[in-house]
Amino acid sequence: xxxxxxxxxQAAGPGARLPGSRALIREFAVSATTIQQALxxxxxxxxxxxxxxxxxxxxxxxxxxxxxxxxxxVTLQASPVDTTGLDLALRTGEPDLLPxxxxxxxxxxxxxxxxxxxxxxxxxxxxxxxxxxVLGLPSLRSWFGQQIGVSPDNIIVTPGTQSALSTIFxxxxxxxxxxxxxxxxxxxxxxxxxxxxQVAVPVPGDEDGLRPDLLERALExxxxxxxxxxxxxxxxxxxxxxxxxRRKVLDVAARHGLFVVEDDWARWLGHGDPIPPPLxxxxxxxxxxxxxxxTKAGAPGLRIGAIAARGxxxxxxAALRMVDDFFVSGPLQHAAIDVVxxxxxAGHVRRTAAALGARVNRLTAELRSALPDFTFxxxxxxxxxxxxxxxxLDEDALVRAARExxxxxxxxRDYSIGDHPSGHLRLSFANLTEHQLPDAVAxxxxxxxxxxx
Amino acid sequence: xxxxxxxxxQAAGPGARLPGSRALIREFAVSATTIQQALxxxxxxxxxxxxxxxxxxxxxxxxxxxxxxxxxxVTLQASPVDTTGLDLALRTGEPDLLPxxxxxxxxxxxxxxxxxxxxxxxxxxxxxxxxxxVLGLPSLRSWFGQQIGVSPDNIIVTPGTQSALSTIFxxxxxxxxxxxxxxxxxxxxxxxxxxxxQVAVPVPGDEDGLRPDLLERALExxxxxxxxxxxxxxxxxxxxxxxxxRRKVLDVAARHGLFVVEDDWARWLGHGDPIPPPLxxxxxxxxxxxxxxxTKAGAPGLRIGAIAARGxxxxxxAALRMVDDFFVSGPLQHAAIDVVxxxxxAGHVRRTAAALGARVNRLTAELRSALPDFTFxxxxxxxxxxxxxxxxLDEDALVRAARExxxxxxxxRDYSIGDHPSGHLRLSFANLTEHQLPDAVAxxxxxxxxxxx
Numbered sequence: 037x038x039x040x041x042x043x044x045x046q047a048a049g050p051g052a053r054l055p056g057s058r059a060l061i062r063e064f065a066v067s068a069t070t071i072q073q074a075l076x077x078x079x080x081x082x083x084x085x086x087x088x089x090x091x092x093x094x095x096x097x098x099x100x101x102x103x104x105x106x107x108x109x110v111t112l113q114a115s116p117v118d119t120t121g122l123d124l125a126l127r128t129g130e131p132d133l134l135p136x137x138x139x140x141x142x143x144x145x146x147x148x149x150x151x152x153x154x155x156x157x158x159x160x161x162x163x164x165x166x167x168x169x170v171l172g173l174p175s176l177r178s179w180f181g182q183q184i185g186v187s188p189d190n191i192i193v194t195p196g197t198q199s200a201l202s203t204i205f206x207x208x209x210x211x212x213x214x215x216x217x218x219x220x221x222x223x224x225x226x227x228x229x230x231x232x233x234q235v236a237v238p239v240p241g242d243e244d245g246l247r248p249d250l251l252e253r254a255l256e257x258x259x260x261x262x263x264x265x266x267x268x269x270x271x272x273x274x275x276x277x278x279x280x281x282r283r284k285v286l287d288v289a290a291r292h293g294l295f296v297v298e299d300d301w302a303r304w305l306g307h308g309d310p311i312p313p314p315l316x317x318x319x320x321x322x323x324x325x326x327x328x329x330x331t332k333a334g335a336p337g338l339r340i341g342a343i344a345a346r347g348x349x350x351x352x353x354a355a356l357r358m359v360d361d362f363f364v365s366g367p368l369q370h371a372a373i374d375v376v377x378x379x380x381x382a383g384h385v386r387r388t389a390a391a392l393g394a395r396v397n398r399l400t401a402e403l404r405s406a407l408p409d410f411t412f413x414x415x416x417x418x419x420x421x422x423x424x425x426x427x428x429l430d431e432d433a434l435v436r437a438a439r440e441x442x443x444x445x446x447x448x449r450d451y452s453i454g455d456h457p458s459g460h461l462r463l464s465f466a467n468l469t470e471h472q473l474p475d476a477v478a479x480x481x482x483x484x485x486x487x488x489x
Numbered sequence: 490x491x492x493x494x495x496x497x498x499q500a501a502g503p504g505a506r507l508p509g510s511r512a513l514i515r516e517f518a519v520s521a522t523t524i525q526q527a528l529x530x531x532x533x534x535x536x537x538x539x540x541x542x543x544x545x546x547x548x549x550x551x552x553x554x555x556x557x558x559x560x561x562x563v564t565l566q567a568s569p570v571d572t573t574g575l576d577l578a579l580r581t582g583e584p585d586l587l588p589x590x591x592x593x594x595x596x597x598x599x600x601x602x603x604x605x606x607x608x609x610x611x612x613x614x615x616x617x618x619x620x621x622x623v624l625g626l627p628s629l630r631s632w633f634g635q636q637i638g639v640s641p642d643n644i645i646v647t648p649g650t651q652s653a654l655s656t657i658f659x660x661x662x663x664x665x666x667x668x669x670x671x672x673x674x675x676x677x678x679x680x681x682x683x684x685x686x687q688v689a690v691p692v693p694g695d696e697d698g699l700r701p702d703l704l705e706r707a708l709e710x711x712x713x714x715x716x717x718x719x720x721x722x723x724x725x726x727x728x729x730x731x732x733x734x735r736r737k738v739l740d741v742a743a744r745h746g747l748f749v750v751e752d753d754w755a756r757w758l759g760h761g762d763p764i765p766p767p768l769x770x771x772x773x774x775x776x777x778x779x780x781x782x783x784t785k786a787g788a789p790g791l792r793i794g795a796i797a798a799r800g801x802x803x804x805x806x807a808a809l810r811m812v813d814d815f816f817v818s819g820p821l822q823h824a825a826i827d828v829v830x831x832x833x834x835a836g837h838v839r840r841t842a843a844a845l846g847a848r849v850n851r852l853t854a855e856l857r858s859a860l861p862d863f864t865f866x867x868x869x870x871x872x873x874x875x876x877x878x879x880x881x882l883d884e885d886a887l888v889r890a891a892r893e894x895x896x897x898x899x900x901x902r903d904y905s906i907g908d909h910p911s912g913h914l915r916l917s918f919a920n921l922t923e924h925q926l927p928d929a930v931a932x933x934x935x936x937x938x939x940x941x942x
Contacts (some may be wrong), residue, residue, distance in 0.1 A: 082627050082634075103774060107743075107774070109801065111661075112802060122811055122815075140620060155820055165596055165605075168790075182538060182549070195648065196814060198815050206685070207570060293563050294564070321556060335619075337619065339817075347561045355568070355570040355684075358572055359571070360655055365818070377532055
């Protein structure tokens with residue numbers, strides 16, 4: 037029906053009025069619901085516009101670009117904005133493409149959360165559309181405080197992790213200065229630093245996580261104020277900072293007056309084993325600033341996260357958060373506290389862990405059988421495997437060949453800092469079912485064969 | 490009931506388990522609903538926590554601040570973050586204080602919008618929690634495009650105006666460079682520029698709006714890339730850029746390669762007369778970047794706005810928008826398009842105009858009668874009057890004295906750039922009913938008498 041009406045709209049031309057619903061119902065002998073759904077669809081697609089009381093009209097044709105914007109090149113100069121790796125991670129599924137590059141779990145991962153009911157309930161709360169407290173709802177600050185292990189007073193509610201990291205980096209580090217990144221690292225954090233004119237400096241790790249000797253050397257060289265770190269189930273390699281390294285990193289931080297930004301993104305994405313507590317719990321003196329969010333374990337559209345910070349820095353972060361976009365929408369905050377305190381939450385987290393664990397086991401087995409000369413450490417949390425390519429196999433060529441086989445994978449270079457190829461791929465199992473994994477590995481094998489042919 | 494349970498929780502101490510709902514129902518002989526509402530309240534307030542399957546427990550006491558965060562002073566140094574004027578504009582009502590400093594209209598201004606029903610409907614859409622397109626829903630881009638007068642391709646959906654301005658300023662202007670502001674101006678925009686390390690440069694206007702001769706001189710002096718301007722119903726003075734000035738400003742922009750950031754914040758807040766079209770419609774060559782939002786005419790919690798930009802700059806803005814926080818929550822976008830295309834929207838905008846017009850007329854009459862030596866130009870749109878104080882009357886003293894009389898007003902200096910006192914107050918009539926206005930003016934009169942005594 038929508039297609040028929042769209043054709044008629046096109047024929048009628050911009051500005052023409054469509055017949056009313058009753059006339060359309062008569063003409064096509066279909067129900068009012070069918071007509072309404074078709075019209076809704078055309079409104080959504082921008083084909084027609086409704087003017088209340090007047091009717092439905094064919095939308096204006098898209099205008100051509102203005103005549104001369106070349107002057108903008110001179111004013112804009114080179115762009116500071118860097119989105120490397122983000123496009124791929126945010127792209128939703130294309131037909132016939134297995135998405136192993138995306139950053140969000142499929143929405144059914146842990147079974148349905150009663151999110152929609154919670155939001156509908158939130159929508160009916162009196163005053164819910166008024167500005168909530170700038171730092172967030174007390175109940176939500178209290179819940180995040182309990183999860184992270186700090187007082188509610190130390191919590192700032194944010195619209196997710198990306199925004200939280202942006203606020204933190206810009207509040208503490210002036211443009212032109214260095215920020216240290218435990219590598220491999222998350223491209224979203226790199227994009228924030230680079231887009232703010234900051235210099236990203238790599239600090240590599242090993243199987244126990246970030247190397248304190250290299251952290252110390254990087255600090256002597258750069259005098260950086262901030263280290264960005266994912267101590268628990270790092271993206272992309274699933275690495276967990278060992279107990280000894282936790283002490284050593286905090287020791288270095290204390291000696292150098294360093295802030296450690298702990299991106300605790302995978303707090304509810306363990307695969308079943310006990311999950312180490314947030315690093316901030318080991319830190320008595322306000323060095324660690326922790327961020328976490330409900331966008332992964334809850335839903336991408338539940339753009340609710342939190343910053344935990346202690347000491348003077350908390351006031352500065354709260355101030356910049358307000359400047360950045362005032363406050364987080366009340367209905368979303370109410371829906372979030374409703375869902376995480378519901379009886380469904382614990383089961384959802386448990387099922388998510390079980391589903392991720394099953395996927396990792398299957399993917400590990402498939403990779404070891406089909407691609408035995410590729411190496412990796414199976415992660416115990418998070419959404420991805422960090423796959424090391426055999427020596428001599430070209431990363432970029434493999435990414436391109438995989439795409440030709442209908443498989444999207446994350447290029448290792450997007451997760452690295454430096455001028456050598458990383459020799460890795462990031463394989464996300466967040467958006468594939470367990471049963472799609474053998475096919476995905478087979479496509480990767482075919483891609484490898486194509487590169488080597 | 491909540492108070493009784495809170496007292497019991499306090500007596501029981503942190504970690505103690507509260508009796509189950511049934512026991513409480515028996516003990517207090519009240520309904521299950523009463524108990525549930527009381528417990529919900531305590532959870533919201535952070536007094537107790539519920540652990541699904543285990544029961545309700547008294548929440549842990551708030552921890553003391555960590556022992557030593559003085560090292561942070563050395564690392565943080567002076568704060569770049571500036572929130573002047575924002576605190577006051579976001580503060581919600583305090584008892585016995587007439588709020589003439591807030592920035593949002595009271596939620597009943599234009600009568601009820603069916604926002605909650607729209608959000609409940611949005612919550613039930615399949616896939617609504619998945620990531621929407623990074624630039625926004627096509628339907629919403631199309632609607633904003635029609636309102637502003639550009640193609641939907643030129644629209645980027647944002648979570649309100651504040652976030653949009655932050656993206657624009659940081660995308661175009663490096664830290665340390667100047668941004669021009671038509672003064673008096675909006676403190677939120679000043680806060681963004683200053684917090685990003687940019688230098689705010691004033692360009693004064695007169696009754697026809699921004700003075701092109703001073704714009705030209707400011708450009709020669711600073712080589713600025715961006716002018717921030719509210720051509721239609723400027724905050725705080727309600728000024729409208731005249732037709733001749735529109736041409737002249739665009740002419741200066743063309744000659745200097747200048748971006749004009751048009752903050753079209755009051756698009757749906759006219760008081761009844763025809764509203765001039767957005768400045769971007771007069772600009773063929775991509776100089777004007779327009780922002781507008783639904784947070785004022787819709788509701789503060791409906792954090793949906795738009796950027797309209799043409800030429801190469803649009804891609805840079807879209808890239809930084811993605812880096813800043815990925816995308817705007819799907820349910821809010823769907824609720825927004827639902828409401829603005831509903832039959833209720835036009836009536837809501839009309840009633841808002843009528844209510845604002847009635848308030849301005851009343852406030853104008855009261856001020857002229859009670860404070861004849863204060864001067865102002867009655868605005869034909871927007872939410873505030875820019876009141877010039879009689880010579881010699883101290884602005885800061887008057888603000889303090891008004892507060893003692895139970896009246897919050899905006900200090901003129903928050904809306905100014907420079908080192909002299911502005912000699913103005915901003916009086917917002919957005920959050921007072923027409924009938925509260927005489928009382929507000931009487932309190933201002935009493936404050937003036939107190940200052941002069």
